[in-house]
Amino acid sequence: MPVIGFDMGGTSTDVSRYDGSLELVFETITAGVSIQAPQLDINTVAAGGGSRLFLRSGMFYVGPESAGAHPGPVCYRKNGHLAVTDANLVLGRVLPQYFPSIFGPKEDEPLDLEGARKGFAKLRDTEEGQQYTVEEIAYGFLKVANEAMCRPIRNLTQMKGYDITTHRLACFGGAGPQHACAMAKALGMTKVFVHRYGGVLSAYGLSMADAVNEQQEPAAAVYEYSDPIRAKDDPSASSREERLTSLAQQATDSLIGQGYSKEDIIIEKYINLRYQGTDTAVMIQERIDTKDDHLPYADAFRAHYRREFGFELEGRDILIDDYRVRAVVQGSNPKDCVPVPSLGAPKPMDTQKTYFENGWEDANIYNIDDLKPGHEISGPAIIVQSISTIVLEIGCTALVTSDGDLDITVDAYHIKDDDESEGEEIIEDPVQLSIFSHRFMGIAEQMGRTLQRTAISVNMKERLDFSCALFTSDGGLVANAPHIPVHLGAMQSAVTFQVEYWNSEGREGLKEGDVLVSNHPQLAGGSHLPDITVITPVFHDGKLIFFLASRGHHADIGGITPGSMPPHSKCLEDEGAMIVAFKLVRDGAFQEEGITEILKSPGKIPGNTGTRNLNDNLSDLRAQVAANNSGTRLLKELVEEFGLRTIDAYMHFIQRNAELSVRAMLKDFAKENGSRSEAIDYMDDGTPIKLTIEIDEETGSAMFDFTGTGPQVLGNHNAPPAVTYSAVIYSLRSLVAQDIPLNQGCLAPITFNIPKHCLLNPSDDAGVVGGNVLTSQRVVDVVLKAFKACAASQGCMNNLTFGDETKGKEFGYYETIAGGAGAGPTWEGRSGVHTHCTNTRITDPEILERRYPVLLREFSLRDGSGGEGEHKGGDGVIREIEPLRPLVMSILSERRTLQPYGMDGGSPAQCGRNLMIKNDGLIINIGGKCSTTINAGDRLRIETPGGGGFGTPPAPAQK
Numbered sequence: 002m003p004v005i006g007f008d009m010g011g012t013s014t015d016v017s018r019y020d021g022s023l024e025l026v027f028e029t030i031t032a033g034v035s036i037q038a039p040q041l042d043i044n045t046v047a048a049g050g051g052s053r054l055f056l057r058s059g060m061f062y063v064g065p066e067s068a069g070a071h072p073g074p075v076c077y078r079k080n081g082h083l084a085v086t087d088a089n090l091v092l093g094r095v096l097p098q099y100f101p102s103i104f105g106p107k108e109d110e111p112l113d114l115e116g117a118r119k120g121f122a123k124l125r126d127t128e129e130g131q132q133y134t135v136e137e138i139a140y141g142f143l144k145v146a147n148e149a150m151c152r153p154i155r156n157l158t159q160m161k162g163y164d165i166t167t168h169r170l171a172c173f174g175g176a177g178p179q180h181a182c183a184m185a186k187a188l189g190m191t192k193v194f195v196h197r198y199g200g201v202l203s204a205y206g207l208s209m210a211d212a213v214n215e216q217q218e219p220a221a222a223v224y225e226y227s228d229p230i231r232a233k234d235d236p237s238a239s240s241r242e243e244r245l246t247s248l249a250q251q252a253t254d255s256l257i258g259q260g261y262s263k264e265d266i267i268i269e270k271y272i273n274l275r276y277q278g279t280d281t282a283v284m285i286q287e288r289i290d291t292k293d294d295h296l297p298y299a300d301a302f303r304a305h306y307r308r309e310f311g312f313e314l315e316g317r318d319i320l321i322d323d324y325r326v327r328a329v330v331q332g333s334n335p336k337d338c339v340p341v342p343s344l345g346a347p348k349p350m351d352t353q354k355t356y357f358e359n360g361w362e363d364a365n366i367y368n369i370d371d372l373k374p375g376h377e378i379s380g381p382a383i384i385v386q387s388i389s390t391i392v393l394e395i396g397c398t399a400l401v402t403s404d405g406d407l408d409i410t411v412d413a414y415h416i417k418d419d420d421e422s423e424g425e426e427i428i429e430d431p432v433q434l435s436i437f438s439h440r441f442m443g444i445a446e447q448m449g450r451t452l453q454r455t456a457i458s459v460n461m462k463e464r465l466d467f468s469c470a471l472f473t474s475d476g477g478l479v480a481n482a483p484h485i486p487v488h489l490g491a492m493q494s495a496v497t498f499q500v501e502y503w504n505s506e507g508r509e510g511l512k513e514g515d516v517l518v519s520n521h522p523q524l525a526g527g528s529h530l531p532d533i534t535v536i537t538p539v540f541h542d543g544k545l546i547f548f549l550a551s552r553g554h555h556a557d558i559g560g561i562t563p564g565s566m567p568p569h570s571k572c573l574e575d576e577g578a579m580i581v582a583f584k585l586v587r588d589g590a591f592q593e594e595g596i597t598e599i600l601k602s603p604g605k606i607p608g609n610t611g612t613r614n615l616n617d618n619l620s621d622l623r624a625q626v627a628a629n630n631s632g633t634r635l636l637k638e639l640v641e642e643f644g645l646r647t648i649d650a651y652m653h654f655i656q657r658n659a660e661l662s663v664r665a666m667l668k669d670f671a672k673e674n675g676s677r678s679e680a681i682d683y684m685d686d687g688t689p690i691k692l693t694i695e696i697d698e699e700t701g702s703a704m705f706d707f708t709g710t711g712p713q714v715l716g717n718h719n720a721p722p723a724v725t726y727s728a729v730i731y732s733l734r735s736l737v738a739q740d741i742p743l744n745q746g747c748l749a750p751i752t753f754n755i756p757k758h759c760l761l762n763p764s765d766d767a768g769v770v771g772g773n774v775l776t777s778q779r780v781v782d783v784v785l786k787a788f789k790a791c792a793a794s795q796g797c798m799n800n801l802t803f804g805d806e807t808k809g810k811e812f813g814y815y816e817t818i819a820g821g822a823g824a825g826p827t828w829e830g831r832s833g834v835h836t837h838c839t840n841t842r843i844t845d846p847e848i849l850e851r852r853y854p855v856l857l858r859e860f861s862l863r864d865g866s867g868g869e870g871e872h873k874g875g876d877g878v879i880r881e882i883e884p885l886r887p888l889v890m891s892i893l894s895e896r897r898t899l900q901p902y903g904m905d906g907g908s909p910a911q912c913g914r915n916l917m918i919k920n921d922g923l924i925i926n927i928g929g930k931c932s933t934t935i936n937a938g939d940r941l942r943i944e945t946p947g948g949g950g951f952g953t954p955p956a957p958a959q960k
Contacts, residue, residue, distance in 0.1 A: 002167070026042040051084050053068055059661065062740065093364070094383070099390075152446075173195075178391040192411065269326065276318075338404055372384075467551060518536070531815070536550045556815045562889060563891075585622060678693075678788065707753075708756055774817065778836070791826075793910070795946040803889060803890040821877045869903075910947030917935060
């Protein structure tokens with residue numbers, strides 16, 4: 002039975018999966034920081050016994066702040082903060098009488114139950130908490146904490162195609178056994194395992210760990226040809242075993258040098274394989290039972306790829322990226338447990354009032370040292386260890402194994418809420434609101450991970466230039482995973498347009514099995530043409546209930562230049578294929594012929610070309626459909642678990658919660674700064690973007706009036722209204738000084754006035770490819786300037802495209818380049834980061850150079866480019882690329898003339914520069930917007946802007 006490791010400590014929780022072997026990954030994200038290094042596949046979340054508890058804006062929040070060991074939770078008697086441990090104590094799940102007296106200033110007092118109760122009583126006395134008892138508030142926080150820890154477990158299993166209900170939850174860490182049974186219930190798992198040394202299991206495991214030496218070296222070879230004629234060949238045979246044997250000898254020698262015997266060493270061989278044209282490599286271990294098979298690693302690779310990604314890539318060679326060998330000396334493994342006869346229930350040593358899902362219950366208390374193999378304990382109960390406390394929930398039964406461990410069987414049933422009866426009003430519950438916020442966001446995040454895994458292009462798989470979101474049946478945004486900010490408001494516009502379009506008179510409507518696609522910025526709520534939105538209606542009992550959508554940037558969809566980001570486009574048709582409304586999937590069948598015709602259609606226009614990356618387009622569109630399908634499955638499971646009326650109600654409650662938070666922020670700003678605020682900034686061509694904000698101090702409503710913004714331009718940095726909505730929703734979300742759900746509720750208090758045919762509301766045929774990536778950044782700068790929030794960031798995405806239109810060599814590549822962030826009242830601007838409306842990665846140098854005919858000559862920070870101030874603005878970057886054959890290279894950028902402004906006495910940042918460095922040393926400034934052929938040996942050098950400084954710079958020291 003596969004195992005989910007659940008390690009809950011004081012400040013964080015680690016989850017992992019084991020099914021006969023340790024799973025490795027080469028990148029993880031912990032607390033928002035991406036770490037790229039080979040490591041065990043362990044997901045970490047900021048939720049532990051010391052996680053702080055907050056009740057604000059009608060929602061329960063657990064962490065990510067931690068009370069730490071000092072001062073610690075309130076019950077530590079050091080003037081600490083209300084934390085998860087306090088909740089367990091108040092609910093009778095942690096027993097002070099069985100804890101040592103090591104708390105307080107002199108470390109000689111017991112846990113402070115009364116102090117913890119007073120902490121929760123303060124929350125009860127607030128407006129948001131007055132409807133609850135102290136116990137209900139504490140239990141609500143536990144439910145929210147459990148849901149926060151369930152999210153990474155769902156990601157670790159469902160995201161990779163595993164059935165979570167077939168796993169056993171192995172819990173350890175000091176706090177884990179108090180939460181494991183409740184989490185297993187929530188996850189639908191039926192088995193929990195608590196080791197007798199669970200509280201210190203990591204340390205215990207180290208004493209029994211294997212001794213391992215790993216050796217790995219890169220390779221660049223074909224493992225299996227896709228051509229049927231050459232399928233019997235073994236192209237790497239001459240070197241494969243030789244290299245693996247050499248690595249095995251190195252690993253063996255290392256262990257022998259540490260004193261281990263050669264006879265005890267086990268060799269494991271691996272090959273890191275990937276499909277040609279992709280960057281997702283899978284480390285495949287040699288299987289002993291297939292040594293005599295032809296190309297034995299290939300079948301295992303295909304099986305792994307099919308299970309994790311849902312498909313195989315036919316017609317592509319399988320390539321070798323790395324050879325890897327592990328030399329292992331096995332540690333001391335415990336003996337297998339033997340079955341034991343049942344001894345029935347032991348006699349409890351005490352009883353304790355403990356709070357569970359039905360309220361206070363009499364829970365039996367047992368000491369682990371008094372239990373014998375075969376004893377069976379039914380919940381509710383508490384089992385005390387010297388290193389932990391184990392809480393058995395109602396419906397759980399623990400069997401003491403022959404080794405003294407606890408094998409717990411969980412009744413994972415779930416009863417739908419009683420409020421599913423028709424006609425009965427569903428009342429908003431802050432605890433449920435917090436839980437559903439996690440569940441909705443978890444679905445959007447899993448959609449994003451599915452899209453990343455199944456996509457083919459560098460743009461989506463590596464740069465993560467996509468967004469995934471959930472919508473109500475009328476198209477209102479409910480949850481948008483933290484992907485690309487400029488997609489936020491625009492995606493809702495796209496969904497609402499499709500709802501109106503397909504339900505209008507004379508149209509065929511929507512039915513189960515349909516998937517929609519669009520990208521038109523002015524007519525269909527798009528951002529710019531390369532951003533293609535795939536929308537899936539979700540049905541329940543024949544009724545349309547929700548929508549799911551994924552928007553991804555396709556590196557090429559035709560147009561006048563490779564990469565579909567032409568610097569000098571003057572109308573929309575110059576920028577690629579246009580899709581107002583099309584059923585990408587009809588009755589469950591992918592409409593490849595129809596979408597291919599659309600993507601090739603720009604080639605019918607003189608001077609234009611159809612898509613140069615058709616195969617990638619089709620593969621990525623299928624990946625977007627797969628992402629939506631994964632969201633559909635998870636959303637339907639949620640409906641089955643809680644009922645449709647409850648899910649629908651909480652979608653609207655979450656939108657209202659975001660709305661109330663934004664209204665409160667606007668009222669606070671108006672009280673401090675007045676009800677009217679103005680700001681203006683200019684594009685490099687002199688076009689003004691002007692914003693006047695009028696706030697109603699009583700209601701928190703606001704008018705965002707862009708009167709005074711310049712007219713649309715004969716260029717491509719016009720921005721459709723959906724882009725302005727996205728920039729504003731992002732800015733408002735950033736201005737609210739707390740963690741709130743990011744959804745359409747953020748815009749509910751806002752009324753817009755965007756004059757027709759101005760830069761931010763152009764005509765239907767105007768060029769807009771630059772508006773999404775340039776003007777959006779300046780709209781954010783203007784909004785933040787109006788709110789006096791911070792200095793200007795780089796105000797640009799520095800859009801670089803290059804490609805080739807030579808027949809047989811066609812390709813297009815696109816990336817955005819980081820710059821400096823503006824400083825604020827209490828912070829320095831970050832250097833070398835994507836800011837505001839873009840949230841993509843830069844392509845790794847190895848992948849860039851492997852997949853495209855270029856060399857990356859330099860990628861560094863541009864020292865001194867940030868503005869000076871009390872708080873200094875962030876520096877931009879330098880990125881210098883040399884083509885290996887003549888390529889059309891295009892740059893679409895801003896802030897090459899007008900500097901990013903400083904604020905409150907801070908200095909502006911340096912402008913950016915785009916230079917072509919010829920092979921003979923000649924340097925040419927190519928301006929902010931340019932497309933030209935650059936020959937082999939020449940170089941394109943992009944110097945991006947910095948961020949403005951904040952506050953008057955300190956006076957120089959006197960000599």
